[in-house]
Amino acid sequence: MKVGLFGGTFDPPHLGHFEIGKTVREKLDLDEVWFIPTYEPPHKDNATASPNDRLRMLERMIDGEEGLHISTIEFEREGRSYTIDTVKALRKLHPEVQFYFIIGGDQIAYLPNWYKIEELKDLVQFVGVRREGYSYNIPAQIRMVEIPDLPYSSTSIREGLQRNEPVEGLQENVERYIRENHLYER
Numbered sequence: 001m002k003v004g005l006f007g008g009t010f011d012p013p014h015l016g017h018f019e020i021g022k023t024v025r026e027k028l029d030l031d032e033v034w035f036i037p038t039y040e041p042p043h044k045d046n047a048t049a050s051p052n053d054r055l056r057m058l059e060r061m062i063d064g065e066e067g068l069h070i071s072t073i074e075f076e077r078e079g080r081s082y083t084i085d086t087v088k089a090l091r092k093l094h095p096e097v098q099f100y101f102i103i104g105g106d107q108i109a110y111l112p113n114w115y116k117i118e119e120l121k122d123l124v125q126f127v128g129v130r131r132e133g134y135s136y137n138i139p140a141q142i143r144m145v146e147i148p149d150l151p152y153s154s155t156s157i158r159e160g161l162q163r164n165e166p167v168e169g170l171q172e173n174v175e176r177y178i179r180e181n182h183l184y185e186r
């Protein structure tokens, strides 16, 4: 079995995340993609929305989509969500599975700074997708998958919501959840 792991803060999850999960699954012929919301992102300020709200939004986004699932392994572990800890735990729990770890262009650029990256790159196959506005060299250990440019980011969506402007890139039921629960309001 082949599984793509797609970690993120998902604050909030947007259509870019959804397209990446679906496209990488199709193009690499993966059985499943598991979205893994971070408990505490390792390299940025804590998320604005609570872990529980980020999970509820992810559930709504992938609802009914074949092959897309969620793993809450980083919530169960708490603390900073270092990918090496996640990958080691998942390999132990599922020794029969071949894991891939999906990252966008901003994280390709940042990858040398990841915790214990030298050890991690021998434990999991990285899969990269480009991201508009970021430039980087592609290291040999990253397998690139072609996707169309996805002009969305959680930061710009949060900023738009705070300014009370219409935002692009949210799935309808995620946007409804945000509005019903008054997330990202000033």
Ligand SMILES: Nc1ncnc2c1ncn2[C@@H]1O[C@H](COP(=O)(O)OP(=O)(O)OP(=O)(O)O)[C@@H](O)[C@H]1O
Residues within 6 Å of the ligand: 007, 008, 009, 010, 011, 016, 017, 020, 102, 103, 104, 105, 106, 107, 129, 130, 131, 132, 150, 151, 152, 153, 154, 155, 156
């Ligand atoms: N538009 C995009 N194109 C390519 N990769 C993306 C895009 N948006 C997010 N990603 C990738 O998805 C993963 C999770 O991203 P994350 O949850 O941090 O969302 P984000 O939009 O990058 O958030 P923020 O704007 O707050 O940094 C990361 O690997 C990131 O590189």
Ligand SMILES: O=C(O)c1ccc[n+]([C@@H]2O[C@H](COP(=O)([O-])O)[C@@H](O)[C@H]2O)c1
Residues within 6 Å of the ligand: 006, 007, 008, 009, 010, 036, 038, 041, 042, 043, 044, 081, 082, 083, 084, 107, 113, 114, 115, 116
């Ligand atoms: O382990 C690390 O050092 C590390 C550093 C930066 C990012 N990551 C992981 O990369 C994924 C995307 O991160 P983010 O912050 O862009 O949402 C998420 O699963 C993070 O845990 C991991």
